Amino acid sequence: MLIDSHCHLDFPELAAEEDAVVTRARDAGIAAMLTIGTRLDSFDKVRAVAERHANIWCSVGVHPHEAKEEGQRTPDRLVALAQHPKVVGIGETGLDYFYEHSPRDEQAASFRAHIAAARESGLPLIVHTRDADDDTAAILRAEMARGAFTGLIHCFSSGPVVAQAALELGMSISISGIVTFKAAEALRGIVRDIPLDRLLVETDAPYLAPVPKRGKRNEPAFVAHTAAKVAELKGVSMAELEQATTDNFFRLFTKADRNVLAA
Ligand SMILES: [Zn+2]
């Protein structure tokens, strides 16, 4: 049993065949999925996906790419939307200096508002960070000092500075299909050093399909390829990896009811 801790089932590439995507995931042993919010003006669609399936939860947030248009200055709207029973996390939020679709200061302000929402709601923060290692680590450390929150770094592709900060702050780290890419040797080195009880796996579908599906549209069923690579790096069996990542998911996303999986 595996859980895809980060996918975008509302994106058109997947929404067009939602039921088939969910069925293929089940057939591949994917017990549950977390579909992620990226804009508040499309959050209704994200939540609707979660409402249609017992084993799909969702998050609410504004992606750093969207900070220019929808960046939050206060946690209020996020906290209000997070009241819904299927909303189990805050994000994705963070800093993306690779694309830099939004000014850095607006990304940072919205990131801090999301952290405040995570603190206030008690839900874990889902952090997106790319080419922004030092600023991401600095904000997480500064905000944790102001008041505790939980969370994870999703689609981890940063260097040791972010991994170290996340682990020290009690956060988890979610690994995507990037870990299967030939050029990702540095990432594989970091994954080997992440304690098994802090690891999650994800697809970030429809993007970043793992080898051997690389280049295709990604979907939750493919997370098994990523999990197999992580098991290899950690030197554990696939069964151990499945158990650990599933336990880790429910320990972090405490609002997600594990009992629905048995139903
Ligand atoms: Zn992301």
Ligand SMILES: [Zn+2]
């Ligand atoms: Zn995402």
